[in-house]
Each structure stands twice: as structure tokens, then as C-alpha cells.
Amino acid sequence: MEFLRPSDWAEALAAKAAHPDAVPIAGGTDVMVDLNFDRSRPAALLDLTRVPTLDDWGTDGDLLRIGAGVTYRRLIDELAGRVPGLALASRTVGSPQIRNRATVGGNLGSASPAGDAHPALLAAGALVELASTRGTRRVPVTEYFVGPKRSVKTPDELIAAFLVPARPGAEQFAKVGTRNAMVIAVCSFALSLDPETHAVGTGIGSAGPTPLRATEAADFLAAELPWETRGPVPAAMANRFGDLVGAAARPIDDVRGSADYRRHALAVLARRTLAWAWTDLGGAA
Amino acid sequence: MRVTCVVNGETRQADDVWPGESLLYVLRERLGLPGAKNACEQGECGSCTVYLDGLPVCSCLVAAGQADGRTITTVEGLATGSGEEQLDRVQRAFLATGAVQCGFCTPGLIVAVHDLLARDPAPTDPDIREALAGNLCRCTGYEKIMEAVRLAATS
Ligand SMILES: Cc1cc2nc3c(=O)[nH]c(=O)nc-3n(C[C@H](O)[C@H](O)[C@H](O)COP(=O)(O)OP(=O)(O)OC[C@H]3O[C@@H](n4cnc5c(N)ncnc54)[C@H](O)[C@@H]3O)c2cc1C
Ligand code: FES
Ligand code: FES
Numbered sequence: 001m002e003f004l005r006p007s008d009w010a011e012a013l014a015a016k017a018a019h020p021d022a023v024p025i026a027g028g029t030d031v032m033v034d035l036n037f038d039r040s041r042p043a044a045l046l047d048l049t050r051v052p053t054l055d056d057w058g059t060d061g062d063l064l065r066i067g068a069g070v071t072y073r074r075l076i077d078e079l080a081g082r083v084p085g086l087a088l089a090s091r092t093v094g095s096p097q098i099r100n101r102a103t104v105g106g107n108l109g110s111a112s113p114a115g116d117a118h119p120a121l122l123a124a125g126a127l128v129e130l131a132s133t134r135g136t137r138r139v140p141v142t143e144y145f146v147g148p149k150r151s152v153k154t155p156d157e158l159i160a161a162f163l164v165p166a167r168p169g170a171e172q173f174a175k176v177g178t179r180n181a182m183v184i185a186v187c188s189f190a191l192s193l194d195p196e197t198h199a200v201g202t203g204i205g206s207a208g209p210t211p212l213r214a215t216e217a218a219d220f221l222a223a224e225l226p227w228e229t230r231g232p233v234p235a236a237m238a239n240r241f242g243d244l245v246g247a248a249a250r251p252i253d254d255v256r257g258s259a260d261y262r263r264h265a266l267a268v269l270a271r272r273t274l275a276w277a278w279t280d281l282g283g284a285a
Numbered sequence: 286m287r288v289t290c291v292v293n294g295e296t297r298q299a300d301d302v303w304p305g306e307s308l309l310y311v312l313r314e315r316l317g318l319p320g321a322k323n324a325c326e327q328g329e330c331g332s333c334t335v336y337l338d339g340l341p342v343c344s345c346l347v348a349a350g351q352a353d354g355r356t357i358t359t360v361e362g363l364a365t366g367s368g369e370e371q372l373d374r375v376q377r378a379f380l381a382t383g384a385v386q387c388g389f390c391t392p393g394l395i396v397a398v399h400d401l402l403a404r405d406p407a408p409t410d411p412d413i414r415e416a417l418a419g420n421l422c423r424c425t426g427y428e429k430i431m432e433a434v435r436l437a438a439t440s
Contacts, residue, residue, distance in 0.1 A: 003286055003304030003350040025348055029328055032346040035305045036326040045304060049351055073340070095419020096397070098328055100340040101347070181418030182329060 002044035009053050009131075012158060015046055017133040020155035022046040026054075026069055027101035029094070030110045054105070054160070064166045065129070068105025068159040075104070083164055085120040085171030085190050092116055092175050095182050105159045108144070111151040111210075118145070118211035119190035119203030120173050121162060129160040138163065145210035169194035170280035172273035175205070176257075176265045186257040189245065189269040193277045198227045202270075207262045208250035217244035217270065225278075232284040238274055242267035288353045292316060293362030299349075308347035309333045312359060320360040320392045324421075331420035334393035335359045341400045343419075360392035363399060375399050378437035379430075386424035394420045398434050407438055 004022055006012035016022060022044035025031045034040045048054055054069030057079065064082055066075075072090035076099070080087035086104070093099055093116050107117040108128060118141070121128075127138040130153055141162070144151050153159065173190045177183030188205035200218040205211050221241050225233065251262035279285055288311060289298045299315040307326070312318045312335070322332035326345045333344045336358040344357075363373040369380070375398045378384070385391050394417065401408055401416040408416065413434045422430060 001303065001305050003348075005350065005353075025351065028346045028348055028351065029343075032307060032348060033327045035348075036307065036345060041305075045348060045350065047348065047351055094328065095331065096400075096416060097331055097334055097341050097343045097419045098346075101342050181415075 001042065003047065004044055005047045005050055007050050009051055009160070012046070012048060012051050013131060013133050016158050017156050019044050019046070024048055024109065024158060026103045026106045026109075027071065027098075029098055029102040030106060048105075048158070059166050060163065062166055063127075063163040065161050065163045066104070067161050068108070069103050070105075071101060071103050072099035082166070082168065083120075083124070083171075084168055085123055085173050085192060086117060086164075088171070088173040089116045089120040089175070089188070089190065092173075092177075092181075092183075092185075092188075098182075104162060108151070108159050108162070109153075111145055111149050113145075113148055113208060113210055114184050114188075114206040115211065116173075116175065116185060116188060116205060119188050119205040120171070121164070122203030122211055122213050123171065123173075123190035123192040123201035124164045124168065125192075125199075125201055127163040129163065130154075130157045131160045132156040132158070136160065142213060148209050168192070169196075169199075169201075170277040172277045172280070174269040174273050176269065184256065187249070187251070187262045187265050187269070189266055189273055191270070191273040191277050193225070193281060195227070195281050198222055198225070200225075202245065202248075204245065204249050204266060206251075206256075207266060212248060212250065214245040214248035214270075217241055217248055220244055221274070226283075230278075230281065230283040233274060233278055238271045239267075241274055242270040245270035286350060286353075288349050290352050290354060291356045292318065293358055302349045304348060304350040306349045307345045308335070308337070308349055308352045308357070309344040311349045311352065312344060312357070318359050318361055322389050322392055324389060328419075329421065330390070330393070331397060331417075332390050332393040334396045334420065336396060336400070341396055358396075360395050363395065373399060374440050375402065375433070375437045378433040378440060382429050382433040382436055384425060384429040384433035390420060390422040390424075394422070394430060398437060401434070402438055408434070 023042040175188035185206040190203040192201035202214040246263040246267040251259040
């Protein structure tokens, strides 16, 4: 097995172009499990931990651009105020040891329907920046996932970064699991409320073949919320929102939970995150 | 491939390393440092926890080639000598409170607690539980471990 270790981004893209079958490795928290258990024997590993620009973040016009190699630990420590929903999701990932290594780029690379970053990125309306020696493109995260563990990323491409609005609205995230740490989500939900544009963003995790949005639920809430008065959210509105979120999921029965349970739990998470986010905006409880 | 890194303050070199093997394997099988333990090889148990460039990580999930040129501290590097008084305060506290039974989880826990106390000298119980969420112990039931951390924090 070859071990490719580019020291900058141009070299990394050239290496991926020359070895499209090389498996990129960042935090290694997905890749190494597969290697340790002999589930894969790639011809080459492409180590991205020596590419400094992947660890950068900064503003890019109205957007915040965060390098694919930024770890959950750093998202929590450095960026909680700028990507509040993603930081909440990051706190639920694995354990401290995992969060010290694992990256959002790796979560997107694995593209698991249960990846915890995905609902938060969907709710925030993120873009994924993909690059190859052919050029760079920014794909809305809503178009990024195409199936379980599959994305639009081509074999010669690497994930450079993801981008979110530089001024976030109120963002919340909640996840159901058997313990407070080290759990793959049974289901998860992320919500974003933009007090200026009155836009509502949603993301559903672990309840479909890909991470999903709840478009109908979001449109309903955007039209109904008392944005101007910030008055209390009527119970009927919250319930309807929850039901629409549950209906948007496409869950299956599996070892972690039944489809019915997931739909029910998502409705609960939707109502709870709505109450939290509305309070964040100064809305009446 | 050849992997060179600074381990417990010394520059160490391992040859003929398969790039896909883990840092844990390099430490245990090639560098003769069996402190970090191999229990799950999938990041779940924390028994392989070491410092990599100052951050506690699961060494079973670091590819050997990724460790090249990096600085590693294992549980062996925390004591200043072999006498009991030269042990780190965390190690002494684990001994004093009986937080060690079979001992398999202990090296990883020692590193995790060492890191916790370096960041937060007076952690609350919930902080301790949160910081140790990635370390499993099948023997003690964790209460003695909690006691050890509280003792280490005040010693
Ligand atoms: C014990 C444990 C607990 C976990 N808990 C959670 C959890 O709670 N929630 C959760 O979502 N995940 C969890 N995971 C899974 C994993 O930690 C995440 O998916 C993480 O985000 C992967 O990031 P990484 O940097 O370690 O990726 P790696 O393992 O390095 O890579 C993952 C995939 O992405 C590709 N890749 C990485 N970076 C790039 C890039 N820049 N461009 C192109 N491809 C790239 C790799 O080739 C690989 O296919 C857990 C894993 C373990 C071992
Ligand atoms: S052996 Fe590494 S976490 Fe269990
Ligand atoms: S003492 Fe045996 S696993 Fe912890």
C-alpha cells in the first residue's frame, strides 16, 4: 500500500488526480476502523493532515468558509458562535478523543445518513466546496448526498471546505441515542430560524437513505411564525410542524429503532428545537 | 515505510512499517511501549489513548504514516521515574483509591484524566464524566475512578 503525503493543496489535488483510487485520510476515525477490521485494503492512502490550508477558516464575502480538516474540537472551541447548530451537533460526536481528530470533511466524505454534521449543514443552507485539478465547484449540501454513503463527489475530487452564511440565525440541534456519548444517532434534527429573511432551515439525520430536509415543514413554519410580534408559538402550530417533520422522514426499521419510533421522535425533536430556537430569538415561550 | 517521531521526549524510529497499521501497533509492537492497550481497535473504548501533538486521541485510529514527524506521549511518559513517588499525581490517585482492577482501561484513563486536569484544575462531576465518556471500564463501575479524579485534582 502506498502512503501519499502531500504538503500543500496543489500537491494533494495532483496526487488524487494521479491516484483516483487512493483513499483520503483526515482524522482517520472512519478510515482506520475499516482498515483495522480488514474491511478495505486500498491501493493507497492519501494523508490530508499535512495540508495546512484544510485547517483554516475565515470569511468569504457573506459566507464563512471552513476548511474540510477543521476538527469537531476546534468547531466547538473556536466557532461555536459562528456555526451554533453545527457546534451543538459536534458536541454529540463520539468522545473527546474522537472529536480531537475527526473532521466535518470526513463526515461529508463518508456521507453516512447518520453523520451528525449533515442535518446542521442542511439547516444552515451550507455549500460543499469540491476541488480537483480540473477546477473547483461549490455544491449546495442539499444536492450533495445521492444515496446511502454516496455523494456527487467524483473520484478525482477532494473536499476543500464547506461554507455557511457568515451571520447565522438561531440554530438548534438534537439527537436521540442510547447514551449521551459515543452513539450513532437513532435520529436527529437540526433547525435554523433566520430573523431577518424569515427563512426556516431544517435537516433530518438517520431517518432516510440520505440526510434529508423537511421542506414542507419549513415552508409552513416560515409562513406561520409570528416573526414581527415574537409572540408565543401556538401549540397547534408546533404540533403541525412536528408532524410535517415526521412525515418528511423516510426511515426504516433497524437495530437502532423502528421507522415508527423515528417518525415520532423526530416530531418531538422538531417541537423542542423550535421552542429553543424561538427563545434564542427572544420569542415568547 | 520508515516512521520517525518523538515519543516520551525521545526521537524514535521504526522501519518497515506498513502505512495502514495504527500508531497503537507501532507503539506496542515496534517501539516496545505496551502501556497503551488494544481492546477494540475502533475508537470505542479509549484504552489506547495517547497524546498526539498535545491532544488525547485514540492511537488505534491514527495511521502509522500520519504519526511521522509528530510528538507522542504515552502513559509511560507521564511518570518521572519508576518509584511510586515519581508517578504522576493521577497515577498515584488511581492507586490510592483502588480505581484499578484488571488495569486494562487504566493507561487510557490516566492520559484522559491527565489532559482533563491540565485544562480544568477543578472539574465538577459532570465535567469529569463528560471528559471520560470515551473511556470504558468493565471492572470498577466508575465510582472509584471518579474518586481518583477528585483526589488527583486536589493533590
Ligand atoms: C468511536 C466512534 C464514534 C463516532 N461517533 C460519531 C458520531 O457520534 N457522529 C458522527 O457523525 N460520526 C461519528 N463517528 C464517525 C466519524 O468520526 C465521523 O464520520 C467523522 O466526521 C469522520 O471524520 P475523519 O476526519 O475522521 O474522517 P476519515 O476517517 O479520515 O475519512 C472519512 C471518509 O471521508 C473521506 N475524506 C476525508 N477527508 C476528505 C477530504 N478532505 N476530501 C475528500 N474525502 C475525504 C475519506 O476518504 C473517508 O472516505 C464515530 C466514529 C468512531 C470511531
Ligand atoms: S483500542 Fe483504540 S479505542 Fe479501543
Ligand atoms: S479496571 Fe478492568 S476495565 Fe477498568
